[in-house]
Amino acid sequence: MMISKSETLSRREALNILNLPDEKLPELLEKVYYIRKKHKGNVVGIQLLTNARSGNCSQNCAYCAQSHDSDADISKYKLVSYDKLLRDGLTVKEKNLSRHCIGLSGIRFSDQEIDELADYIRNLKKENSGHICCSVGFLTPRQAWVLKEAGVNRINHNLNTSENFYPNICTTHTYEERVANIKMLQSMGFEICCGGIIGMGESKNDVADMLFAIKRINPQAVPINFLIPVPGTAMSRIDISHLSPEYCLKVLCLTRLLNPESDIRCAGGREVYLKGYEKMMFYAVDSIFASGYLTTDGQSIEDTIKTITDAGFQYYIEPV
Ligand code: SF4
Numbered sequence: 001m002m003i004s005k006s007e008t009l010s011r012r013e014a015l016n017i018l019n020l021p022d023e024k025l026p027e028l029l030e031k032v033y034y035i036r037k038k039h040k041g042n043v044v045g046i047q048l049l050t051n052a053r054s055g056n057c058s059q060n061c062a063y064c065a066q067s068h069d070s071d072a073d074i075s076k077y078k079l080v081s082y083d084k085l086l087r088d089g090l091t092v093k094e095k096n097l098s099r100h101c102i103g104l105s106g107i108r109f110s111d112q113e114i115d116e117l118a119d120y121i122r123n124l125k126k127e128n129s130g131h132i133c134c135s136v137g138f139l140t141p142r143q144a145w146v147l148k149e150a151g152v153n154r155i156n157h158n159l160n161t162s163e164n165f166y167p168n169i170c171t172t173h174t175y176e177e178r179v180a181n182i183k184m185l186q187s188m189g190f191e192i193c194c195g196g197i198i199g200m201g202e203s204k205n206d207v208a209d210m211l212f213a214i215k216r217i218n219p220q221a222v223p224i225n226f227l228i229p230v231p232g233t234a235m236s237r238i239d240i241s242h243l244s245p246e247y248c249l250k251v252l253c254l255t256r257l258l259n260p261e262s263d264i265r266c267a268g269g270r271e272v273y274l275k276g277y278e279k280m281m282f283y284a285v286d287s288i289f290a291s292g293y294l295t296t297d298g299q300s301i302e303d304t305i306k307t308i309t310d311a312g313f314q315y316y317i318e319p320v
Helices: 011-018 022-040 082-094 111-127 141-150 175-187 204-217 245-258 278-282 301-310
Strands: 043-053 099-104 131-135 154-156 191-193 196-198 221-226 263-266 287-290 314-316
Touching: 011 204, 011 245, 022 245, 043 082, 043 301, 082 099, 082 111, 099 111, 099 154, 111 131, 111 141, 141 175, 154 221, 175 191, 175 204, 191 221, 196 204, 204 245, 221 245, 245 263, 245 278, 278 301, 287 301, 301 314
Parallel strands: 043 099, 043 287, 043 314, 099 131, 131 154, 154 191, 196 221, 221 263, 263 287
Antiparallel strands: none
């Protein structure tokens, strides 16, 4: 199997990776591991995610349990208590996790809401000076500045899928608005976390398009989620039979090859689709979540650490 020495892939090579016969996967993994090791060593960072505002979103993202159109049985609240946020922040510190990610449902926020969040983050930073990432919809420049000043290091804003496929997953905002928001944040000096979701009915062409678009953004982190269809969402009955461990590994390998220096994170769906394949997953991936996702459960912190060490990797404390 050919992979250019320059570590840059053509679109045809990218599609070849997604279409690779399963028996060729060990060869791909070996090549990808060489690149992963060169840029990231043998370490895996663990992130903890706090769902700081849940449900009641005005948007209609078809995969999301928090969307306006979802009947999913989730808890809904405006802004989580500061005590809960602090508890999670202290867990990140005590367990030497690498990042505390704070996600808020919604797409646009009032200045007052962002000021309130900024106050939380300012206080949190006094207790745990580690890295804080926020996933917080479309910010205005003023709001982004307030969060930056409060100590947010990195902002997550996913593309989720390709530009072409985007209208199939959401019609209340556009792909272009997402790209514009990311560019604005980058111009203000934020680090960017930008990834997507696999398994929403997109083609392999769409996966390649999304991954090339992410490469052009050049984010510091690329979270790849594998869809878990949640009852009550528009995608509750979507066919996910193609999400074999082998296909998921090929997507993660391609993500690493296109973004060799970024944190490649296997996010939602890891515990479902890659159970038993963790060692191979870490050949491409250097970052995972512990303790679950926004609205779905995941592996405990202790089990996550054990998963990393059992696979022969080290769990990582990112220097501040
Ligand atoms: S993904 Fe975000 S913007 Fe879309 S429905 Fe869910 S919370 Fe709202």
